[in-house]
Amino acid sequence: MFEARLVQGSILKKVLDALKELITDAxxxxxSTGMTLQAMDSSHASLCGLLLREDAFEKYRCDRQITLGMNLGVMSKIMRCASNDDIITMQSEDDPDTLTFKFESKEGERDSEYEVKLSDIDGEHLGIPDQDYxxxxxxxxxxxxxxxxxxxxxxxxxxIAVTKNGVQFRTEGDAGQGKVNLKQVTNADKEEDNISIDMEEPVSLTFASRYMCFxxxxxxxxxxxxxxxxxDSPxxxxxxxxxxxxxxxxxxxKIEEDEN
Structure with missing residues (x-):
């Protein structure tokens, strides 16, 4: 038996909104310790990894390890049926063909239930080695x-170029170029507005803009x-x-092509 009750159901909605345009199936x-998801986009240019520990849930039960293969587009459509403040419960059997979603309003005056068919999705968990950055x-x-x-x-x-002066984001195209410079900020009114730059050595790497936007x-x-x-690392x-x-x-x- 698998059951996971998420009081902050909006977390699951936000996760799916972040992944659905990048990943089709996952x-x-x-x-027993929580839920994980790992998947590459269709072009195999990027990898995403999600971890939700058991303490993220008000109630969590997983009697034995199970894999739930789902189309994220379908799952996202189901999530739209839930209000942002709904409590979301996911349930399935040990050898599941379906996953049940239950949505409950905070006051308990409304509840709904949806069942999604699961599918076999090829894939293996990639071991990502710990690395010093x-x-x-x-x-x-x-x-x-x-x-x-x-x-x-x-x-x-x-x-993205990082030096002792700060971090610079830069782009250049046929229409022109642009750059944004950020310096360290440690005294913002809100802690989340601070900017921390920890640098052991300068680094400058170039990435595809579309993935950064995703x-x-x-x-x-x-x-x-x-x-x-x-x-030379992701x-x-x-x-x-x-x-x-x-x-x-x-x-x-992105690797610069040789001029030759």
């Missing part, structure tokens, strides 16, 4: 969303976002989900 791995940036998530949106108007790539669809999940970079973009999980995106840098 495997939700459920164990040369640069860790923590900043307001809405600020990263704005930068990616604005600079994507001019170019297809986004260069990642920032997770902005509603967290007021802050963390970026980690090191030379960028890690992480949104914390309270103290009970996270949504991470991994994106390989």
């Amino acid at each position: 495997r939700w791995e459920c164990t 040369s640069v860790t940036i923590k900043m307001p998530s809405h600020e990263l969303a704005r930068i990616c949106r604005d600079l994507s108007q001019l170019g297809d790539t986004l260069e 990642f920032t669809k997770a902005t509603p999940l967290s007021p802050t976002v963390q970026l980690q970079m090191t030379k 960028l890690v973009v992480e949104y914390k989900i309270g103290d009970s999980g996270h949504l991470r995106f991994f994106l390989a840098p």
Whole structure:
């Protein structure tokens, strides 16, 4: 038996809104310690990893490990049937063919139930090794969303360069070029408005703008976002989900072609 009751049902809606345009089908791995999801986009350019620990749920039961294969587009449509403040409960048997969603209003005057057919989805869990990063940036998530949106108007790539002077986001295209410079901020009125730049050595990497814009669809999940970079390695973009999980995106840098 699997049962997970999420009082803040909006968390699940926000996760799906962040993933549905990037990933079509995904495997939700459920164990006694929580739920995880790992999937690559169709072009295999980016990887996403979701963790929701058991303490994210008011009630959580998973008698044995199960895999729930679902189309995220269908799941997102079901989520639209829930109000933002609804309590969401997911239930299935140990060898599931379907997953049941129950939506309850906070006052208990309304409840609804939907059943979704599950599917077998190929995929294997990729072991992502722990790594030391040369640069860790923590900043307001809405600020990263704005930068990616604005600079994507001019170019297809986004260069992120970190030096002792701060971090620069830069793009260049046929129509022109643009850049945004950020410096460290430690005394903002709200802690989530601070900008922290931890640098062991300067790093400059270039990424596809469209994927960066996809990642920032997770902005509603967290007021802050963390970026980690090191030379010749994928960028890690992480949104914390309270103290009970996270949504991470991994994106390989673009390699400059030789002029020859």
